[in-house]
Amino acid sequence: MIQAIFFDIDGTLASFQTHQVPYSTFQTLKALKKQGIKLFIATGRGKDGLDILEGFPFDGYITLNGQYCFTHEKVIYENTIDPLDIQSLLDYLKEKPFPCGFTEEHTKYFNMRNHLVDEIHKITHNDDHPAKDCSEVVHKKIYQCMCFVDEKEEKELLKVMPHCHASRWYPTFCDISPMGGSKQHGIDKFLKYYDIDLSSTMAFGDGGNDIPMLQHVAISVAMNNASDKVKSVVDYVTDDVDHDGIYKACLHYHLLEK
The missing domain is CATH 3.30.1240.10 (Hypothetical Protein, Haloacid Dehalogenase-like Hydrolase; Chain: A; domain 2)
Known part of the structure; x- marks a missing residue:
């Protein structure tokens, strides 16, 4: 049973065409939260680049490729360059x-x-x-x-x-x-914080910086706009974000009903 899902932003939640998160994707996220699934951001963006999420209440944020991880209440991990x-x-x-x-x-x-x-x-x-x-x-x-x-x-x-x-x-x-920080490392920090087992995790991504994260979780999904290298390491390739890729993958894994 999936208890936690981690999402990249650019090219995964947010469209490269419109530079926004589609309404249908927000609706999918709301439906997942209603089922009690915890949702997390895992992005290369910094804290100042999260306005694109329009205030959606994610349960945690892995930012700067894992160097700065926080909830709405506290910072749970940070890692700076020497x-x-x-x-x-x-x-x-x-x-x-x-x-x-x-x-x-x-x-x-x-x-x-x-x-x-x-x-x-x-x-x-x-x-x-x-x-x-x-x-x-x-x-x-x-x-x-x-x-x-x-x-x-x-x-x-x-x-x-x-x-x-x-x-x-x-x-x-x-x-x-x-060294020490990565999206994968951020996932582990949040799993410990919320007491969730790695076997109950899922992640969506499209870029090379998503590969360690995708290889780490139990179920990995690449967007259709991902490179062949990214697609080669995942369990499932869904459609791109502009064509309801997040929603379609959740249907495929029976996390949602039509």
Whole structure:
């Protein structure tokens, strides 16, 4: 019996076409909650990027790919990047500049912006944060860095940030996060908090950063817009969000009735 479901946002709950969560998806979420199933967000977005959920009362939020996890009442886990790694990143940026977003608890800011950042904002409607002097960021609590580098440079960057790892759901950038935090780790924190067994879990996702989460839960579902790599690790592939994918998967697993 499913007791907890974890949802990615972009491309899963929210449409890349309309940049909104469809009404039909909200109706599905309400029906699941009425059955007593606990619902959770598991996203790369920060706390300031959750307005797209229109205040829907999820039972918990795994944000920044697992670095900041909270309920409406309390923070249950947080994980920040080692200041030494942040300083190494700043030094690297002096030698090889590229747009980099630094995420604090309530906001994000960039060292610089270009067409790549603007392109992502057109997709997410969540990356319009300003560019500013980031030299003091080493003294801040930074949960995640959004680095606009290709996969080759990502590997070079991780060499100077040894306490971090990278995840990628779009080819033009990667999220650099501290070791220890992940969507999978966030799931475990919430299962312990609510005393739910892993065998009673389900997750929906579409991006490469969702793979550890999808491989971890009991039942995994990929949206039809997911890459072949994501689809290859799940139990079921449903339709995309614009064609009632969440609802159809819940019907398939008999969580809802027609």
